[in-house]
Amino acid sequence: MTYEFDFASVLANWPQFLEGAWMTILLSFPATVIGFVGGTLLAIGRRSDQRWLVRACGAYVEVLRNTPLLVQVFLVFFGLASLGFKVSAFAAALVTLVINVAAYTCEIMRAGMDSIHKGQIEAAECLGLTRRQVYWHVVLRPAMEKVYPALTSQFVLLMLASSITSQISVEELTAVAARVQSETFRPFEAYILVAVAYLALSLLMRLGLWVFGQIVFTRQRKLGNAK
Numbered sequence: 001m002t003y004e005f006d007f008a009s010v011l012a013n014w015p016q017f018l019e020g021a022w023m024t025i026l027l028s029f030p031a032t033v034i035g036f037v038g039g040t041l042l043a044i045g046r047r048s049d050q051r052w053l054v055r056a057c058g059a060y061v062e063v064l065r066n067t068p069l070l071v072q073v074f075l076v077f078f079g080l081a082s083l084g085f086k087v088s089a090f091a092a093a094l095v096t097l098v099i100n101v102a103a104y105t106c107e108i109m110r111a112g113m114d115s116i117h118k119g120q121i122e123a124a125e126c127l128g129l130t131r132r133q134v135y136w137h138v139v140l141r142p143a144m145e146k147v148y149p150a151l152t153s154q155f156v157l158l159m160l161a162s163s164i165t166s167q168i169s170v171e172e173l174t175a176v177a178a179r180v181q182s183e184t185f186r187p188f189e190a191y192i193l194v195a196v197a198y199l200a201l202s203l204l205m206r207l208g209l210w211v212f213g214q215i216v217f218t219r220q221r222k223l224g225n226a227k
Contacts, residue, residue: 005189023173027162038102046106047113069096070164080092101154108154121139156206173198177194
């Protein structure tokens with residue numbers, strides 16, 4: 001049995017694929033930034049002296065990490081609508097991605113913070129640094145550098161997972177592929193093209209995060225050496 005590839009009819013819809021790729025970026029970039037901030041705050045909460053805060057942050061992380069992202073998308077989109085809060089598919093998708101990646105970021109950042117030797121923290125406190133200064137200069141920034149490769153992988157996985165939002169009609173890459181293949185009757189070609197697009201986006205995202213890391217952490221090292 002032979003199969004004749006025909007990408008012409010699929011590639012004729014390139015503007016739709018371009019719009020889908022842009023929608024994927026619009027979902028992934030803000031979700032990455034906001035999710036990182038939220039996850040870092042959760043990690044700080046999990047290391048707090050307040051037991052109730054530790055338990056609350058822990059419960060959040062366990063629930064989000066042990067339920068499927070698709071179910072979370074449905075709960076936000078359909079659940080909020082059932083409660084009378086009508087939100088757009090894009091807003092529901094973005095909120096879900098943020099709360100999901102924040103849970104994973106929390107555990108990554110917590111592992112990085114726990115790797116900081118207590119002697120360094122005690123030395124910083126002896127120098128008269130405030131609790132906020134200790135967290136920023138001695139704990140948070142070094143921890144982020146240690147776990148940055150893991151964070152990068154998690155953020156790329158987030159971008160790939162955004163394909164699930166096509167189930168609530170968000171017009172990202174996977175949704176565009178589904179529509180194009182139904183119009184052209186070339187599903188194999190359509191999804192091959194989307195796979196290539198996701199691969200390109202993943203590589204570009206990794207490159208961008210690598211450059212960002214080089215700029216930030218190299219600058220930090222130079223400032224540290226100067227002091």
